[in-house]
Amino acid sequence: MEGPRAVDGALASGATLEAVFARPELVDRYAPSGASDEHPDATRLGAGFRERIGAVHPVPAEILDPLADAMNPQGVLAIARFADSPLKAAAAAARVVVLEAVRDPGNAGAVVRSAVAAGFGAVIATEGTTDLWSPKALRGAAGLTFGPIVCRGRSTIDVLDALGDAGHVRVRATPNGDVSVDELLRAERMTLVIGNEAHGPSAEAVAGTDVAVTIPMQHPVDSLNVAVAAAVLMYALRR
Numbered sequence: 001m002e003g004p005r006a007v008d009g010a011l012a013s014g015a016t017l018e019a020v021f022a023r024p025e026l027v028d029r030y031a032p033s034g035a036s037d038e039h040p041d042a043t044r045l046g047a048g049f050r051e052r053i054g055a056v057h058p059v060p061a062e063i064l065d066p067l068a069d070a071m072n073p074q075g076v077l078a079i080a081r082f083a084d085s086p087l088k089a090a091a092a093a094a095r096v097v098v099l100e101a102v103r104d105p106g107n108a109g110a111v112v113r114s115a116v117a118a119g120f121g122a123v124i125a126t127e128g129t130t131d132l133w134s135p136k137a138l139r140g141a142a143g144l145t146f147g148p149i150v151c152r153g154r155s156t157i158d159v160l161d162a163l164g165d166a167g168h169v170r171v172r173a174t175p176n177g178d179v180s181v182d183e184l185l186r187a188e189r190m191t192l193v194i195g196n197e198a199h200g201p202s203a204e205a206v207a208g209t210d211v212a213v214t215i216p217m218q219h220p221v222d223s224l225n226v227a228v229a230a231a232v233l234m235y236a237l238r239r
Helices: 004-012 024-030 061-067 087-091 105-117 135-140 156-165 203-208 226-237
Strands: 017-022 053-058 076-080 095-099 122-126 149-154 169-173 190-194 211-214
Touching: 004 017, 004 024, 004 076, 004 135, 017 024, 017 061, 024 053, 024 076, 087 122, 087 149, 087 156, 095 105, 095 156, 095 226, 105 122, 105 135, 105 226, 122 156, 149 156, 156 169, 156 190, 156 203, 169 203, 169 226, 190 226
Parallel strands: 017 053, 095 122, 095 190, 122 149, 169 190, 169 211
Antiparallel strands: 017 076
């Protein structure tokens, strides 16, 4: 992952960094021997965050920056371990968001970030969804992907069946829903299904969900960015 915001978000989420490569002026921010006041966001990262950082390597900008994925490198690259969780573990969460064939990594990352903010315990990416662990998706999530349960690569049918078996009310987002977000009743376990940016939820998602919800919009607006819509709906669904 790259950039101070993503790296710091990962640390705040409890991630362990195997290695950090930083411009010399940023090394003290992550060095194991650094003082707490040498990191501007040390309080959010929590006591002992430096103990979860492996080797820290100073690298000149002219060498480090060309390795970055972003167009405007910010001087920090890091390597962290991650692990996907089984579908059963994700279905045990009280609030779940499912990304179905969401293709843009920036959008997917932003959904993850909003899910963490709204208290959702799990994020599921079905087959055809962009990689939630890619550099751009991690930047979009501000590194917070390490916090919730993450499950990837299962079919829409398998995911929604498992969530239904676990007692979730499965809600799909659509411009023309059964109910407005203001009318949606909360349940003990709920899942929000976010469909593809261009095509919306698939036929499998329509068949496998319990209710379709829509966000009222003023004329002439007929749609919202997928990450914006997901954030609005997740806050409406939170416990």
